[in-house]
Amino acid sequence: xxxxxxxxxxxxxxxxxxxxxxxxxxxxxxxxxxxxxxxxxxxxxxxxxxxxxxxxxxxxxxxxxxxxxxxxxxxxxxxxxxxxxxxxxxxxxxxxxxxxxxxxxxxxxxxxxxxxxxxxxxxxxxxxxxxxxxxxxxxxxxxxxxxxxxxxxxx
Amino acid sequence: xxxxxxxxxxxxxxxxxxxxxxxxxxxxxxxxxxxxxxxxxxxxxxxxxxxxxxxxxxxxxxxxxxxxxxxxxxxxxxxxxxxxxxxxxxxxxxxxxxxxxxxxxxxxxxxxxxxxxxxxxxxxxxxxxxxxxxxxxxxxxxxxxxxxxxxxxxx
DNA sequence: TTCGGATAGATAACATGTTATCTATTGTAG
DNA sequence: CTACAATAGATAACATGTTATCTATCCGAA
Numbered sequence: 001x002x003x004x005x006x007x008x009x010x011x012x013x014x015x016x017x018x019x020x021x022x023x024x025x026x027x028x029x030x031x032x033x034x035x036x037x038x039x040x041x042x043x044x045x046x047x048x049x050x051x052x053x054x055x056x057x058x059x060x061x062x063x064x065x066x067x068x069x070x071x072x073x074x075x076x077x078x079x080x081x082x083x084x085x086x087x088x089x090x091x092x093x094x095x096x097x098x099x100x101x102x103x104x105x106x107x108x109x110x111x112x113x114x115x116x117x118x119x120x121x122x123x124x125x126x127x128x129x130x131x132x133x134x135x136x137x138x139x140x141x142x143x144x145x146x147x148x149x150x151x152x153x154x155x
Numbered sequence: 156x157x158x159x160x161x162x163x164x165x166x167x168x169x170x171x172x173x174x175x176x177x178x179x180x181x182x183x184x185x186x187x188x189x190x191x192x193x194x195x196x197x198x199x200x201x202x203x204x205x206x207x208x209x210x211x212x213x214x215x216x217x218x219x220x221x222x223x224x225x226x227x228x229x230x231x232x233x234x235x236x237x238x239x240x241x242x243x244x245x246x247x248x249x250x251x252x253x254x255x256x257x258x259x260x261x262x263x264x265x266x267x268x269x270x271x272x273x274x275x276x277x278x279x280x281x282x283x284x285x286x287x288x289x290x291x292x293x294x295x296x297x298x299x300x301x302x303x304x305x306x307x308x309x310x
Numbered sequence: 311t312t313c314g315g316a317t318a319g320a321t322a323a324c325a326t327g328t329t330a331t332c333t334a335t336t337g338t339a340g
Numbered sequence: 341c342t343a344c345a346a347t348a349g350a351t352a353a354c355a356t357g358t359t360a361t362c363t364a365t366c367c368g369a370a
Contacts, residue, residue: 258348
């Protein structure tokens with residue numbers, strides 16, 4: 001009696017529950033539900049989720065270099081390079097070389113980029129607060145803490 | 156004394172913590188750390204994360220239709236259409252029309268698709284078990300439960 | 311000092327994500 | 341029965357994700 005049944009055309013109900021409950025898909029689904037709240041707001045300003053993430057980080061850390069921005073935004077360098085090119089040509093941010101290390105570049109928001117952030121931030125905050133209210137403020141911070149603990153466990 | 160300070164070139168440290176701790180980025184980072192454990196295994200078989208997710212669901216639910224597969228895998232229909240086209244031409248799955256509703260199609264694994272699943276599944280399970288061990292089995296199920304609770308709160 | 315390794319960023323190539331729209335079919339109110 | 345809305349899936353167009361590779365610069369050991 002092997003514990004591995006033969007592969008057949010029948011549904012494998014033994015693993016169905018496992019997949020539906022697996023951590024990676026749970027993280028993905030949850031993120032979808034959360035981001036669904038933000039998407040209409042982002043769409044009003046023609047921003048993608050990633051572009052907004054990037055703008056926010058540069059607003060908080062003007063003069064950040066590309067590598068640190070990539071890490072902070074969870075956007076890999078090839079994607080980031082493309083995005084910076086477009087956002088720069090759209091006039092939302094500037095890139096400048098660093099004296100002392102000609103490989104690096106530092107990034108800051110233009111006036112237009114700062115204005116965009118200022119226009120979008122309040123509602124973005126409001127949406128986040130609403131999510132916090134619906135889920136529960138303490139549950140929210142507990143969840144975030146657990147996620148951080150998991151990351152530390154696996155690193 | 157406005158609570159909204161003027162926008163300057165100085166780092167806005169008041170919101171830095173918030174972004175780093177925000178739920179969407181926490182979910183993203185955590186998913187990255189988890190998936191990093193699976194990627195080498197997937198790469199050995201030339202599978203992307205999404206392709207493997209799809210294969211697993213079809214293995215568990217042969218005859219599933221495209222809409223249900225899209226929902227189960229968290230892959231939007233336009234992406235799914237492309238993937239099914241390629242995976243079918245690679246001989247890993249089949250699509251067939253449904254008598255009674257000519258719009259729908261049902262999907263099943265070919266022998267080759269089943270063999271691929273059978274080859275990959277054990278190590279995939281082992282990686283998952285290892286993650287469970289490092290984080291803690293009970294913490295893991297608690298986290299998954301909390302994620303589900305959050306999804307229900309927001310729906 | 312110099313040469314080889316390391317680092318910062320860009321680019322190529324292909325896969326997937328996202329929104330809008332399209333076709334074909336099905337269900338339904340009138 | 342018919343016109344119309346709804347549904348299943350496909351396609352277009354563009355943005356991002358992912359791996360591999362490339363260039364330029366920096367750094368450290370011989």
